[in-house]
Amino acid sequence: xxxxxxxxxxxxxxxxxxxxxxxxxxxxxxxxxxxxxxxxxxxxxxxxxxxxxxxxxxxxxxxxxxxxxxxxxxxxxxxxxxxxxxxxxxxxxxxxxxxxxxxxxxxxxxxxxxxxxxxxxxxxxxxxxxxxxxxxxxxxxxxxxxxxxxxxxxxxxxxxxxxxxxxxxxxxxxxxxxxxxxxxxxxxxxxxxxxxxxxxxxxxxxxxxxxxxxxxxxxxxxxxxxxxxxxxxxxxxxxxxxxxxxxxxxxxxxxxxxxxxxxxxxxxxxxxxxxxxxxxxxxxxxxxxxxxxxxxxxxxxxxxxxxxxxxxxxxxxxxxxxxxxxxxxxxxxxxxxxxxxxxxxxxxxxxxxxxxxxxxxxxxxxxxxxxxxxxxxxxxxxxxxxxxxxxxxxxxxxxxxxxxxxxxxxxxxxxxxxxxxxxxxxxxxxxxxxxxxxxxxxxxxxxxxxxxxxxxxxxxxxxxxxxxxxxxxxxxxxxxxxxxxxxxx
RNA sequence: GGCGACGUACCCAAGUGGUAAGGGAGAGGUCUGCAAAACCUUUAUGCGGCGGUUCGAAUCCGCCCGUCGCCUCCA
Numbered sequence: 257x258x259x260x261x262x263x264x265x266x267x268x269x270x271x272x273x274x275x276x277x278x279x280x281x282x283x284x285x286x287x288x289x290x291x292x293x294x295x296x297x298x299x300x301x302x303x304x305x306x307x308x309x310x311x312x313x314x315x316x317x318x319x320x321x322x323x324x325x326x327x328x329x330x331x332x333x334x335x336x337x338x339x340x341x342x343x344x345x346x347x348x349x350x351x352x353x354x355x356x357x358x359x360x361x362x363x364x365x366x367x368x369x370x371x372x373x374x375x376x377x378x379x380x381x382x383x384x385x386x387x388x389x390x391x392x393x394x395x396x397x398x399x400x401x402x403x404x405x406x407x408x409x410x411x412x413x414x415x416x417x418x419x420x421x422x423x424x425x426x427x428x429x430x431x432x433x434x435x436x437x438x439x440x441x442x443x444x445x446x447x448x449x450x451x452x453x454x455x456x457x458x459x460x461x462x463x464x465x466x467x468x469x470x471x472x473x474x475x476x477x478x479x480x481x482x483x484x485x486x487x488x489x490x491x492x493x494x495x496x497x498x499x500x501x502x503x504x505x506x507x508x509x510x511x512x513x514x515x516x517x518x519x520x521x522x523x524x525x526x527x528x529x530x531x532x533x534x535x536x537x538x539x540x541x542x543x544x545x546x547x548x549x550x551x552x553x554x555x556x557x558x559x560x561x562x563x564x565x566x567x568x569x570x571x572x573x574x575x576x577x578x579x580x581x582x583x584x585x586x587x588x589x590x591x592x593x594x595x596x597x598x599x600x601x602x603x604x605x606x607x608x609x610x611x612x613x614x615x616x617x618x619x620x621x622x623x624x625x626x627x628x629x630x631x632x633x634x635x636x637x638x639x640x641x642x643x644x645x646x647x648x649x650x651x652x653x654x655x656x657x658x659x660x661x662x663x664x665x666x667x668x669x670x671x672x673x674x675x676x677x678x679x680x681x682x683x684x685x686x687x688x689x690x691x692x693x694x695x696x697x698x699x700x701x702x703x704x705x706x707x708x709x710x711x712x713x714x715x716x717x718x719x720x721x722x723x724x725x726x727x728x729x730x731x732x733x734x735x736x737x738x739x740x741x742x743x744x745x
Numbered sequence: 746g747g748c749g750a751c752g753u754a755c756c757c758a759a760g761u762g763g764u765a766a767g768g769g770a771g772a773g774g775u776c777u778g779c780a781a782a783a784c785c786u787u788u789a790u791g792c793g794g795c796g797g798u799u800c801g802a803a804u805c806c807g808c809c810c811g812u813c814g815c816c817u818c819c820a
Contacts, residue, residue, distance in 0.1 A: 268749095286820070294820090301820035341818070424748060425816070473818075495820030496750085502819090526750080527814065534813075563768070564758060569751070569813065576757050579769035583757095586768085589782065623766095627759085635759050639767035646784085653776090653783055714778060721780075732782050742782090 258315045260629050262491075263567060265499065265522040266422055270631055275490050276520065281317045282485035283309065284519075286477060286494035286502070287379070289326040290360035291341045293544045294367050296557075296572050297495070297528040297535060303558050304525045304566035305493050306373040307678060308632050314677045315629075322484045323376035324477060325364075327357040328383050328460050328470060340470075343459055353460050357383075367545040370554035372679040378484050382476040386462045389471040389479045392513055393450040393464075401512040405441040407453030407467045413446045416508045422522060423500035448505050450475050474505035478518075482510060492519040496526050525566040531573050543572060556581040559680045562634040583642070584680065585744075590645050591670055591681060592742060593652050597663035605668050614651055614662055617669055620644040624673055634678065641674055698729055702739045705731075 260273040275281055285305050288298055302323075312319050327342065346353040365375070382389075393409050396402035401415050413419050413427055420426055427446045449472035454461035461468045481489065487510070494503060503522065510518040527534070530541045548557050551574065560580040564570050610618040620640050627636030648666060651658050658666070675683035701720055708717040721731050724741070733739050 288820070289818080297820050299820090304820095423815075426747085493820095496814065497819055500748090500815060501817090525820070527820075529813070532812080560757085567750090568758085571757085573757090576769090579757060582770090583768040586782095593782090633759075635767075639759065642767055649783055650785095709778080712778075718779070725781090730781065733777070733780080734782090735776080740782095 257317075258625060258629050260312070260315070261631055262521055262523060263631050264520075265524050266519075271521065273490075273521065275317070276486070276488060279316070279318060281312050281319045281491065282489035283312075283319065283321050283491040283493065284477070284481040284485055284489065285321070285323045285376075285492075286498055287323040287325050287376075288364055289341060290357050290364060291345050292360060293546055294364050295528075295535060296530070296543045296545060296548055298364070299367070299371055299545050299548070299557060300528050300561050300566075300570055301495050301525050302368055302373050303371055303561045303679075304632075304634075305523075306371075307562060307634055308493075308523070308566075310374065310677045310679065311628050311632060320378075320485065321376045322378045322380065322481060324480050325357075325361055325379055325381045326476065327354075327361070327381050328476075340458070340460065346459070354383075363546075367549075367554075370549060371545070371558050372555060372682075380480040380484065382471065382480075383460075385476060385479050385483070386471065388483060389475045390451070390462075390464050392475060392479050392509065393471075395513050396450065396509065399512065401508075402450055403443065404466050405443075407469060408441065408449060409451035409466060409472075410442050410447040411450055411505070411508060411512075412443060413448070413508070414444055416512050418511070419446075419504065419508050421504075422507055423504050425500055425504070448472065448474065448501065450509070474502055474509060477502070478506045478510040478513075481506075482514070482518075487514040487516045487518075489519060491521045491523060493523040493525070496524045499524055523566075526569045529569060529571045532571055548572075548577075552577050552581060555680060555682065556584055559584045559638075562678060562680060563638060565631075565633060565635055567631075586645060587641065587670075587674060587681060589742070590648055590652075591667065591674075592740075594648070594658075594663050594667040594670070596740070597652070597658055598660060598667040599664070601660075601664045602668045602671060603664050605665065605672055610669075611665070614658060615644065615647050615666055617644075617666065620647075621669070621673070628677075637673075637678065638680070641670070644670075698724065698741055702731065702741065706737075706739060 257279075261270045262273055263269070264271045283305075285302075288294060309319055309321050328340070340353075342353045342356050345351075345356045349356070368375070393402060396411065397404065397409065400412075402409055402411050427444075451464060451466060452469050452472055453466070454468045454470055458470070460470055462470060481492065492503070492506075499522075507518050529535065530543055533541060535542050545554075545557070548554075552560075556577065560577045561570065563580055563583075607621060610621055612618045620643065623640035623643070624637045627633040627640060630636070648658075671681070671683050675681045701724060705717045705720040708714075708720070724731060728744050729741050730744055731739055731741050
């Protein structure tokens with residue numbers, strides 16, 4: 257199997273991937289808190305992990321992908337005070353918190369589907385795992401890592417010397433910071449909540465050994481990841497902003513409870529800025545995916561995201577996405593040409609035995625694979641595909657070099673690497689070549705225009721062309737005298 | 746204040762010691778009735794600045810400048 261190297265936040269260097277269990281990958285990625293529509297930052301995160309997971313599957317791993325839905329327990333201000341975000345929305349809209357959760361969870365999946373993100377194998381919800389979370393908190397108290405105080409349960413950071421190993425932070429530095437709640441019933445200011453007592457009026461609450469309450473902010477991910485992937489698993493991913501405190505706390509809770517290493521590889525994707533500044537509601541530059549989809553094809557947004565590396569920050573701007581879209585059009589054009597030459601026939605591609613004639617697929621695949629296997633370098637992989645496009649276009653342009661079999665192989669090659677793995681083209685897109693009535697009508701107009709051109713009635717011919725263009729149908733006259741069309745947005 | 750990341754052409758963006766991928770935009774050309782698409786040529790002696798290590802640095806080290814993130818929920 258291809259060796260994969262990935263950057264492990266824990267060691268701050270690239271490491272060769274070695275799974276816990278031969279041939280299998282267990283991966284957990286922190287999912288969204290569903291109290292609002294997803295934004296472009298969620299898009300980057302989940303598209304990046306989607307490409308990573310598709311690549312693992314492509315090289316032959318059996319992947320189990322778990323991504324939670326946080327539907328409880330986030331507070332607006334800090335660890336111990338403030339409102340639950342979901343409840344805040346619910347109160348404002350006079351809805352049950354679960355209605356808010358349901359609404360935005362559906363919205364999230366809808367956006368992800370449009371981005372071509374393959375759904376996780378398991379999407380566990382925090383509210384569905386309250387019993388397990390209470391159990392984990394209880395176990396931590398038993399083992400001396402946590403304590404109860406007035407209906408709250410806190411993790412005692414001083415009992416876990418490794419606290420800080422992921423983020424590089426020292427407890428002393430944290431304590432030295434100004435933002436500590438002196439009146440708290442914590443033993444140490446750096447301790448974090450495993451379970452919070454529900455005050456009167458708090459809607460989302462569950463009975464526990466410590467009275468009515470709700471789970472702390474980090475507990476769900478430890479609980480659910482270990483439940484479905486085991487006490488020690490391969491990869492845990494998430495946004496860079498979650499590195500501290502969230503992931504740090506997960507490690508502490510999990511390793512204290514089991515006595516085993518929690519996660520082998522931590523992967524963190526970088527953040528999105530908009531026109532150079534951080535997205536925030538107060539700045540008014542918050543771009544939701546639904547906003548972006550009004551301007552751009554979702555797959556173009558996906559392509560834009562994958563054109564930069566997951567560990568690089570991504571600056572979102574209309575200009576940049578437009579530029580990406582034009583590049584993507586080139587790829588789509590080639591696929592359309594090949595589909596025609598191949599008679600729409602997709603064949604199985606043997607990546608171990610690729611030809612170097614008439615197109616050097618072996619070389620381009622080598623470049624593509626090397627890029628992807630080197631910490632999932634999607635920009636490099638895309639560059640390899642674009643270098644190939646030049647070759648393919650030259651071959652098509654020179655006429656007759658590509659026979660149907662070659663075209664079919666190249667067509668299938670591109671659909672696999674660009675479609676199945678990167679997801680930047682739709683592998684099953686038949687919209688333009690179908691036998692539907694629109695196609696028939698367009699072909700009728702094309703024939704009328706060909707007649708007009710034969711009669712040198714260019715005024716009529718150009719009129720047909722421009723009218724069709726206004727409807728989003730672009731005509732292309734071929735050297736052999738035929739005319740093809742493509743549908744653009 | 747503490748911790749960390751980044752700064753590559755007009756824009757986006759790969760590249761972690763061997764002499765600057767790829768995409769967009771621009772310029773010239775081929776093809777075309779004209780377009781569109783495509784192809785060819787072209788656009789960074791230089792990778793924020795200044796030093797240093799080295800035969801050799803965008804790549805390593807130091808300092809400075811700038812941007813961003815985390816240290817409070819956040820992908």
